[in-house]
Amino acid sequence: QVQLGESGGGLVQAGGSLRLSCTLSGLTLQYHRMGWFRQAPGKEREFVAGIGWSGTQTLYSDSVKGRFTMSPDSAKNMVYLQMNSLKPEDTAVYYCVLTFGAPGEPPTQEREVDKWGQGTQVTVSA
Numbered sequence: 001q002v003q004l005g006e007s008g009g010g011l012v013q014a015g016g017s018l019r020l021s022c023t024l025s026g027l028t029l030q031y032h033r034m035g036w037f038r039q040a041p042g043k044e045r046e047f048v049a050g051i052g053w054s055g056t057q058t059l060y061s062d063s064v065k066g067r068f069t070m071s072p073d074s075a076k077n078m079v080y081l082q083m084n085s086l087k088p089e090d091t092a093v094y095y096c097v098l099t100f101g102a103p104g105e106p107p108t109q110e111r112e113v114d115k116w117g118q119g120t121q122v123t124v125s126a
Contacts, residue, residue, distance in 0.1 A: 002025070004096045004097070004098060006096045006119060009122045010123070014126055019083070020036070020081040023078050029073075030072075031101070033053055033104060034079045034096070035050030045095070048060070049064065049106075064083075067085045068081060069082040100114045
């Protein structure tokens with residue numbers, strides 16, 4: 001059974017950092033595409049970052065580019081989202097996502113996602 005499990009969310013002051021982790025079980029990471037989406041209160045879910053097959057390509061939304069870094073750890077079957085220079089507008093529930101198979105670009109649209117994690121809350125105070 002394919003499962004995604006996020007951890008690492010929490011409360012941080014503006015300008016601070018957090019690292020989110022996502023563990024993939026039931027599949028081998030390097031043969032699939034992974035990503036992070038987020039949903040702020042009262043807003044639609046949006047793409048944050050994505051990584052392609054075997055980590056060959058990484059994409060970021062304009063709102064996080066230069067501040068967030070997504071990286072894979074194939075040995076642990078995990079992906080990470082390092083979030084620096086956090087802003088109050090980064091407050092959201094963050095979801096780890098999976099798109100089956102490769103090659104191809106990372107998932108950037110909800111319709112491209114095959115599996116969702118349960119989400120982890122990130123709150124950035126001003």
